[in-house]
Amino acid sequence: MGTSLRKGELVTALTGMAVWLAIVLFRGFSLEWLALPLAAVAVSTLTGGPVFIPGLMILLCATASFTGAATAALAGVLSAFSSRRISGRIAGWLAVSAWVLANPSAQALPLVAACAVAALFNGKGTRIVLAALCAVLLPALGYLPVPANEAPTPARCFIEEGHAWWKLPPVTLGSGGAVLAPPVPEPFTMTLELQCGGVRDSLPVVTVMAGDVALSLPSGSHTLRLDLSPTDSVFILPLRELRPFTHPVAHVWAEAEW
Amino acid sequence: MVNRQALKVPVASLAAGIWVFLAWRLAxxxxxxxxxRLLPLSWLLLAAVSHGCGNSSRIAFSMALFSLFSLFWRVIPWGWQGAAAAAVSGLLVMGFAVAGQRMGILRAILPVAFLMIATIPFTSDEVRFAEIASNITGTGGFRFEARPGDPAPGDSHHTPIYPLIIAPGTFFGPVGIRIMGLLPLIACLLMLRALLIRGGTPSPGMTTVMAAFLMPGFTLLGPALSGWTAAAAICAFALLPAGRRGLWGTLLLGVFVSALKMRYAGAAVGMFVCWYLENNRGYRRRLLIPLAVLGLAALLLIIDRFLLNGEVLWLRYGNTGTLAAIGINLFKRPSILLRSAFEMLLDAEAGLLPKAPWVIAALVGMPLLKKAGGKLFGRLALPAVFYLAVHLVWSGERWHGLPAPATRVFLPLVxxxxxxxxxxxxxxxxxxxxxxxxxxxxxxxxxxxxxFNLGWGTDNxxxxxxxxxxxxxxVRPSESALLFWTVFSSVAFLLVRRDRETGLKALLAGGALALAIPQHPGRMEAEEAGPQFAHGAMIYPMNPDPGERTHWFFTKQRTLVLDHPGQRLYIPGGRITFSASGEPGAMLVIGDDTIDAQTDLMPLPTAYLPLRRGSAIPDRPENREMREHTLTLRGPATVTIPEGGPPVYFDWFEIAPEVGAGR
Structure with a gap:
């Protein structure tokens, strides 16, 4: 039957565990990191040289807590659907489950359920059909994992004499928006240029909130000049949820004078 | 009768293209x-050219990975890039399979080259070549500013040889230039395959395309840069007949590569040395080689100076300072030169091995290639080795030429x-x-x-x-990191040599573990401080182009600077160590206290004395020594400079919380 782990597989599994232990040592215990050793065991049962790469990627991604754990969960899904051994498929399912337990999300539950079902089927054809159905239906019905932490990210500010500007990544579905802290402890005028798009209707894409002002902006280019007090932060928050065939995004340039 | 087997991959590629298009939008x-759009189009192109390839299982694997990343893209910061990468990996692997078919080279590079042409920014030397080419054809559609190394405003330090090759493309704009840039690549790959067939390689097409796609990251497949032309010239040299008939070809190719770009002069020397060794037996005659090389170089310089008015060589490199720089690199700073040689292999931003680990396998194959007999090894190795050595000695620490992709430097090794x-x-x-x-x-x-890495210290x-x-x-030299990765690469070399798969897997996993654990736990590079630590603080120099830091003596690293009282650093409580420098009078206000942050100018390194008038060093921030400060704070504090005070520059911070400790 050949169910025992081969030497190479054992090495991959053991290294995954070693990385996990190292992370526990350096960062402390966290539930979501349980996904890592489970995913390493699951990936180790996949055969073929190129398949080693996902395993390596899991280890590489052990560098950042959220990214690393999510990548481990992703490898868990891969194993749950594609491993020839039931032990590998169940380990993969457990990896996804550990991650979802640590980052509770109702939208991720259908995926966990699909992994559990796939883990129980020995037939390759059945698993392929199940994977294809998941790949189409889950995005189409909006059942996709979403980030647990949706707080807006502070933007990096640069200050010169009487002038400041911010470096902002685009506000997309995957981000919780951006917050711009007041540059100086005195009244200032902020100029915001926003290019919103990626949608097929005229409904708002983002909201800009600052002091007493709240503006919802639809698709298109917008220039805002806001007179703000020293305590006013500016929030740029995405308004759209995932819908197929929409890619909401806002590119933002911000500067201030006082 | 339809051959269903032959249609399997085209149909799977078509399905993959449609799925990538749909899934991208569903997710x-x-x-x-x-x-x-570009990725599905590339898959459709693959469908059009992959007739006759049998195995479609790798497409399924690539699409499975793509689908997974598409599902998870919102929870992984690089999720959608991961999805795109999964789709590209399928294109690459299927390209290897297509390469073994009839007209395989052309068919394999078409989908990938399309993707490269469409996505890589039109920049670097490419723009200058485009300008010269447009002047040649009279289209004049490209105008760019003067660049470092140009002899005079409006006069480029590039020769017109390569622009001549791409000149017809100027009628069709940047895309036309990119497409013309593919011609040297195709010529190189066709000749390379011919060489491999001559050497009896079992999969010549696949090996050729593999080396092209993975060198490193097929960065330069499409952009019009001269590296593939130089590689093609080396292949042409390897195909030359032996004996005196080959001499004329050698001389012609030598002059061609030197005129193509002075960087390749070393390859020309290597070609000549190779021809000389092949056609002359006995030590006495072989001792004449250095003299012959010097004579050839002198002849080239004389021809250029008196017949061509110095337009090829003297005008650009007649500066005796260049010769002085070579002397300094060789004799005054040999340890730095040696270090640069290691960095060529190992540097995360510009080095060869981190982006192309397959090169380790190629290094293992070199002795076998030599042992296999024939002249192939010498004809490929000598131009490549001479090229790399001359390039390193000539340019020293600037060997990489960032921010242009450092890959181009390695193309003659392909x-x-x-x-x-x-x-x-x-x-x-x-x-x-x-x-x-x-x-x-x-x-x-x-x-x-x-x-396009920026010599920042962090690879993109x-x-x-x-x-x-x-x-x-x-940029952030560390002896321990250099030693570790040198040993790591050496062990990987030994494991490939003995073909120990399990050992190599374990080693690679260990390497990943090393990347997962910070080299200095708790340390943060100041210039990379996020908004939770730095508010308003600037970066010195603000321009990220590493060219700005080329001539810095001590460090090439950017720093975080506080030069305005509104700029602040937020520090949590506990024990903090930081490294900073400042002009006379520089102070830091930390909470209610102030500390002296001024540091001294460092003496000019003696190696540079021949290049400068006097030993005075310019009073610039990068020439001041960095000093470490250690503080223990009761709670969170802000760091600023006093109103009107000189700026303070930070290299790094190390934070070890010790809540409750007093300052």
């Missing part, structure tokens, strides 16, 4: 008009590396390294700007996946 991933890889291609360990290289190449394709790709340790960095 709502960013850039639907860019990557969301023929040698491909021929060497062919000797060990069937080994499992080689396949493992090739698989890893495919993953890295695919990520480079998915993030086009990641090819490593930064994207948020790696805790950055490996070897020439």
């Amino acid at each position: 709502g991933m960013p850039d639907p008009g860019g990557m969301g 023929p040698l590396l491909a021929a060497s890889l062919a000797m060990v291609l069937e080994r499992k360990t080689s396949r493992l390294l090739i698989g890893l290289s495919v993953g890295i190449s695919a990520m480079l394709a998915a993030v086009p700007t990641s090819r 790709l490593m930064g994207l996946i948020d790696a805790a340790s950055q490996g070897v960095s020439m």
Whole structure:
């Protein structure tokens, strides 16, 4: 039957565990990191040289807590659907489950359920059909994992004499928006240029909130000049949820004078 | 009668293209008009050219990975780039399979080259070549500013040889130039395949395309840069007949590569040395080689000076300071030169091995290529080795030429590396390294700007996946990191040599572990401080182009600077150590206290004395010594400079919380 782990597989599994232990040592215990050793065991049962790469990627991604754990969960899904051994498929399912337990999300539950079902089927054809159905239906019905932490990210500010500007990544579905802290402890005028798009209707894409002002902006280019007090932060928050065939995004340039 | 087997891959590729297009939109991933269209189009191109390839299982694997990343893209910061990379990896792997078919080289590079032409920014030397080419054809559609190394305003330090090749493309704009830039690449690959067939390689087409796609990350497949032309010239040299008939070809190719770009003069010397060794027996005659080389160089310089008015060589490199720089690199700073040689291999931003681990397998294959007999090894190795050595000695620490993709520097090595890889291609360990290289190449394709590193100290790709340790960095030198990765690469070499797959897997996993654990736990590079630590603080120099830091004596690293009282650093309580410098009178206000932050100017390194008038060093921030300060704070505090005070520059912070300790 050949169910025992081969030497190479054992090495991959053991290294995954070693990385996990190292992370526990350096960062402390966290539930979501349980996904890592489970995913390493699951990936180790996949055969073929190129398949080693996902395993390596899991280890590489052990560098950042959220990214690393999510990548481990992703490898868990891969194993749950594609491993020839039931032990590998169940380990993969457990990896996804550990991650979802640590980052509770109702939208991720259908995926966990699909992994559990796939883990129980020995037939390759059945698993392929199940994977294809998941790949189409889950995005189409909006059942996709979403980030647990949706707080807006502070933007990096640069200050010169009487002038400041911010470096902002685009506000997309995957981000919780951006917050711009007041540059100086005195009244200032902020100029915001926003290019919103990626949608097929005229409904708002983002909201800009600052002091007493709240503006919802639809698709298109917008220039805002806001007179703000020293305590006013500016929030740029995405308004759209995932819908197929929409890619909401806002590119933002911000500067201030006082 | 329809051959169903032959249609399997085209149909699977077509399905993959449609699926990538649909899934991208179902998942709502960013850039639907860019990557969301270009990737499906590349798959459709693959469908059009992949008739007759049998195995479609790798397409399924690539699509499974793509689908997973599409599902998870919102929870992984690089999720949608990961999805794009998964799709590209399928294109690459199927390209290898197509390469073994009839007209395989052309068919294999078409989908990938399309993707490269469409995604890589039109920049670097490419723009200057375009300007010269447009002047040649009279279209005049390109105008760019003067660049470092130009002899005079309006006069480029580039020769018109390469622009002549791409000149017809100027009628069709940047895309036309890019397409013309593919011609030297195709010529190189066709000749390389001919060489491999001559050497009896089992899979010449696949090996050729592999080396091209994975060198490193097929960065330069499409952009009009001269590297592939130089590689083609080396292949042409390897195909030359032996004896005196080959001499004329050698001389012609030598002059051609030198005129192509002065960087390749070393390859010309290597060609001549190779011809000389092949056609002259006995030590006495061989001792004449250095004299012959010097004579040839002198002849070239004389011809250029008196017949061509110095337009090819003297005008650009007649500066005696260049010769002085070579002397300094060789005799005054040999340790730095040696270090640069290691960094060529290992640097995370610009080095060869981190982006192309398959080169380790190629290095293992080199002795086998030599042992296999014939003249192929010498004809490929000598021009490549001489080229690299001359380039390093000439340019010293500037060997990489960042922010242009450092890959271009290594292109003349492609023929040698491909021929060497062919000797060990069937080994499992080689396949493992090739698989890893495919993953890295695919990520480079998915993030086009990641090819343009800025000598920041953090590689763009490593930064994207948020790696805790950055490996070897020439900008932030660390002896321990250099030693570790040198030993790591050497062990990998030995494992491939013995074809120990399990050992190599364990080693690679160990390498990943090393990247996962920070080299200095708790330390943060000041210039990379996020908004939770730095508010309003600037970066010195603000321009990220590493060219700005080329002539810095002591460090090439950017720093964080506080030069305005509104700028603040937020520090949590506990024990904090930081490294900072400042002009006379520089002070830092930390909470209610102030500390003296001024530091002294460092003396000019003696190695540079011949280049400067006097020993005075300019009073610039990068020439002041950095000093470490350690404080223990009761709670959170802000760091600023006093009103009107001189700026203070920070290198790094190290924070070890000790809540409750008093200052």
